[in-house]
Every structure is written in C-alpha cells, then in structure tokens.
Amino acid sequence: MTDKLEKTIWDCAVIGGGPAGLTAAIYLARYHLSVMVFDDNTSRAAMIPMSHNHAGFPDGISGPDLLAKMRAQAQRYGALIQGSKVTGIEKDGDLFKLEFGGDTASARTVLIATGVLNRRPPMSTTAHDEAVARGVLRYCPVCDGFEVSDRAVGVLGTGAKGFKEAKFLRSYTQDVTLVAPDGGHDLADAERRGLEELGIKVEAGPVISIEPGEDIITVSTAARSYAFASLYPALGSDVRSGLVTTLGARVSDGGCVAVDAHQRTSAPGLYAAGDVVIGLDQISHAMGQAGVAATAIRNDLCEIEALVR
Ligand SMILES: Cc1cc2nc3c(=O)[nH]c(=O)nc-3n(C[C@H](O)[C@H](O)[C@H](O)COP(=O)(O)OP(=O)(O)OC[C@H]3O[C@@H](n4cnc5c(N)ncnc54)[C@H](O)[C@@H]3O)c2cc1C
Known part of the structure; x- marks a missing residue:
C-alpha cells in the first residue's frame, strides 16, 4: 500500500470525475494534498463524440479521450479515483463523512463537481446514444453550432428556452424550425414576433416519433415529417445538487450551487465547480472554476x- 492509500482522512474528497472534478484533482494532488475522486461514470463529457471548440486540440478531441487523459494525469500525481456513486454525506465534527457502495470515507474538505443531466427527448437509450454519437442529436449549440452551419436544424422545445435556443442557432443557419414536443407552443407574443422576424419556422407538434438515421434525424408530427441535419432538444436540465442541499448549503431557484468568487459554498469546507454551479456549461469554464476551487481549498x-514538507 502506498502512503496515500493508508490515509483514512482525505484532504479533499472530489465528488465527480468530469472535467471539473478531474481538473481539481490534478491541482490538489500537485499541491501535495491527498485526494479521492468519486465518479459514477455519468459525465456529460463522456457523451461528446468530438469536441472542436476545446482549445489546444485543433483537430478535435472526443469526450472519452479527454477524460482518459485527465484521469491519467490526476493519477500520475497520486489522486485516487473510486468508481462509485456517493449516496450520502454528513458533517461529523470538522470532517465530512461520505457514503458510497456500502462503505464510508472521511474528508477535511469536499468539492462538488457533479454536473447536470440533460432532459432527453422521448427515445430509447440506445437510439438516443447512437443519435448523439452521429451528431444528429446535439445538446450544446455553444459547443457545436458551427458544425450545423447552413444546414437544416430542428429545436425541440417551446417557451423562453425553445425561443432562445432557436434564436441562437439562427446565427449559424437560415433553416431553423422550432418544434413543440407536446402539441401547441407556449410562446409570448414578443417571442412569436421574434421568431417570425428571424424567419424561424414554427411547428405546433405534437411529436409522434424521432428516428435517427446515419446523417439526418427525422422528426414526425401527425401532419408531416421533417428531416433535420441535427435536432437540438431545448428541454432544460436537472442540476445534481442534492448532496449540497443535504448539507444545508445555498442553491439558486434552478438548483445551481451558490458559490463565492473562490468557489466556496455557504457551508464551510464545501466547494463546488463545473456545470453544477451557474455558468457557461462548457469544459473550459468547468476547468477554470475547478482550478480556482482547488487553490481555495489548498489555501x-x-x-x-x-x-x-
Ligand atoms: C453531447 C454533448 C456535447 C458537448 N460538447 C461540448 C464541447 O464540444 N465543448 C464543451 O466545452 N462542452 C461540451 N459539452 C458540455 C460539457 O460536457 C460539460 O460542460 C462538462 O462535461 C461539464 O463538466 P463537469 O465536470 O461540471 O460535469 P460532468 O462532465 O457532467 O461530470 C459530472 C461528474 O459527476 C459524477 N457524479 C455525479 N453525481 C455523483 C455522485 N453522487 N457520486 C459520484 N459521482 C457523481 C458523474 O459521474 C461525472 O463524472 C457537451 C455536452 C454534451 C451533452
């Protein structure tokens, strides 16, 4: 056993093995702190077929490749990675006690880097994952709107979320259709006018099927079928901040963890970084927040x- 493994109290337990958690682990381990990363293998980054906006990789890098490189880098400096879900957390004096896989761990500080889960369109998991891998189903116009430039794009959603996503994508292509998933749009008058002025088509739905093909995705309503180069669900996401609320730390109305400029939550010793905190929901932002959090933890x-030493 190494010195690190024998430690029973970790300087930091990082909950989340995505870009935020792994960046923090690299920093913390290189500060000569003992760090355990918990990762239940549901990183959003693992779904990225090829990222073209991550700086330093001009030919692109897939999410799984990026995560593998980051895991190896964290482990090189002594971070341990535990492939388990943390199911409970409580304060035990000055320490945090974490429950995972029938076991417990103690840590002086905890970094929450648990991310968010996108709400998915009604499709089987297999069809969904294949569609994401082929790029016919996309979740992040900030990341990959460039890839659908001048192509036919569908946005699945309505209301302010659907309107904003369709408007954002209009700067990449003239051919945008906003499709109401459940039948009937819930749009304010100003949003309807905005869509008309921008030439964004509006389909009232309801959607009866979504069929991914090799390089198109077919969205059918009772009235007609649309063949889109890509479909962007704008159905919102669920923030994985349950462990934070258990500890009584503040979250926003939308469930994002509230932090100060150094990524400290309102609970002493508890920090947060990445998509779980309000922000751009991008790898670069998650990494930046994690570097700040790790340095605050150290200090x-x-x-x-x-x-x-
Ligand atoms: C299809 C797709 C394409 C994208 N493309 C890009 C792109 O090109 N460029 C870009 O910058 N961004 C892209 N993004 C966004 C990017 O993936 C996220 O911004 C990034 O992954 C956020 O990192 P994170 O570490 O905060 O969260 P995540 O990567 O989601 O990681 C969260 C981690 O927490 C773990 N976890 C959660 N709860 C627990 C628990 N209780 N116990 C243990 N572990 C737990 C999960 O297993 C996971 O390891 C894309 C997203 C999607 C879905």
Whole structure:
C-alpha cells in the first residue's frame, strides 16, 4: 500500500470525475494534498463524440479521450479515483463523512463537481446514444453550432428556452424550425414576433416519433415529417445538487450551487465547480472554476494548519 492509500482522512474528497472534478484533482494532488475522486461514470463529457471548440486540440478531441487523459494525469500525481456513486454525506465534527457502495470515507474538505443531466427527448437509450454519437442529436449549440452551419436544424422545445435556443442557432443557419414536443407552443407574443422576424419556422407538434438515421434525424408530427441535419432538444436540465442541499448549503431557484468568487459554498469546507454551479456549461469554464476551487481549498486548509514538507 502506498502512503496515500493508508490515509483514512482525505484532504479533499472530489465528488465527480468530469472535467471539473478531474481538473481539481490534478491541482490538489500537485499541491501535495491527498485526494479521492468519486465518479459514477455519468459525465456529460463522456457523451461528446468530438469536441472542436476545446482549445489546444485543433483537430478535435472526443469526450472519452479527454477524460482518459485527465484521469491519467490526476493519477500520475497520486489522486485516487473510486468508481462509485456517493449516496450520502454528513458533517461529523470538522470532517465530512461520505457514503458510497456500502462503505464510508472521511474528508477535511469536499468539492462538488457533479454536473447536470440533460432532459432527453422521448427515445430509447440506445437510439438516443447512437443519435448523439452521429451528431444528429446535439445538446450544446455553444459547443457545436458551427458544425450545423447552413444546414437544416430542428429545436425541440417551446417557451423562453425553445425561443432562445432557436434564436441562437439562427446565427449559424437560415433553416431553423422550432418544434413543440407536446402539441401547441407556449410562446409570448414578443417571442412569436421574434421568431417570425428571424424567419424561424414554427411547428405546433405534437411529436409522434424521432428516428435517427446515419446523417439526418427525422422528426414526425401527425401532419408531416421533417428531416433535420441535427435536432437540438431545448428541454432544460436537472442540476445534481442534492448532496449540497443535504448539507444545508445555498442553491439558486434552478438548483445551481451558490458559490463565492473562490468557489466556496455557504457551508464551510464545501466547494463546488463545473456545470453544477451557474455558468457557461462548457469544459473550459468547468476547468477554470475547478482550478480556482482547488487553490481555495489548498489555501483554506493552510489557514487551519501550515502546509509544510
Ligand atoms: C453531447 C454533448 C456535447 C458537448 N460538447 C461540448 C464541447 O464540444 N465543448 C464543451 O466545452 N462542452 C461540451 N459539452 C458540455 C460539457 O460536457 C460539460 O460542460 C462538462 O462535461 C461539464 O463538466 P463537469 O465536470 O461540471 O460535469 P460532468 O462532465 O457532467 O461530470 C459530472 C461528474 O459527476 C459524477 N457524479 C455525479 N453525481 C455523483 C455522485 N453522487 N457520486 C459520484 N459521482 C457523481 C458523474 O459521474 C461525472 O463524472 C457537451 C455536452 C454534451 C451533452
């Protein structure tokens, strides 16, 4: 056993093995702190077939490749990665006690990097994952709107979310259709006028099937079928901040974890970074927040006890 494995109290437990959690683990391990990463293998980054906007990879990098490189980098400096879901957390004096896979771990600080889950259109998991892998189903116009430039694009949604997503995509292509999933749009007058002015088509739905093909996705309503190069669901997402609320730390109305400029939550010793915090929902932002969080953790621990070798 290594010195690190023998430790029973971790300097930091990182919950989440996506870009935020792994960046923090790299920083923390290189600050000579002991760090355990918990990862239940549901990173949004793992779904990225090829990212073309992540700086430093001009030919693109897939989400799984990026995560594998980051895991190897964190492990090189001594971070341990535990492939388990954290199911419970509580404060035990100055320490945090975490429950996972029938076991427990203690840590002086905790970084929450649990991300969000996109709400999915009604499709089987297999059809969904194949469609994402082929790029006919996309979740992030900030990431990959460029890839659908001048192509026919559908946006599945309505209301302010659907309107904003359709408007955003209009800067890439003239051919945008906003499709109401359940039948009937819930759009304010100003939004309807905005869609008309921008030449965005409006389909009232309801959607009866979504069939991914090799390079198109067919969206059918009772009235007609649309063949889109890509469909963007604008159905919102669920923030994975349950562990934070268990500890009584503040979250926003939408469930995002509230943090200060150094990624500290309102609960002492508890930090958060990445999509779980309000932000751009991008790898670069998750990494930036994680670097700030890890450095705050290091400096806050140093206030309690000098870090010397
Ligand atoms: C299809 C798709 C394409 C995208 N393309 C791009 C792109 O090209 N460029 C870009 O910048 N961004 C892209 N994004 C967005 C990007 O994936 C996210 O912004 C990024 O993954 C956020 O990192 P994160 O670490 O905050 O969260 P995540 O990557 O979602 O990681 C969260 C981690 O927390 C873990 N977890 C959650 N709860 C628990 C628990 N209780 N116990 C243990 N582990 C837990 C999960 O297993 C996971 O490891 C894309 C997203 C999608 C869905």
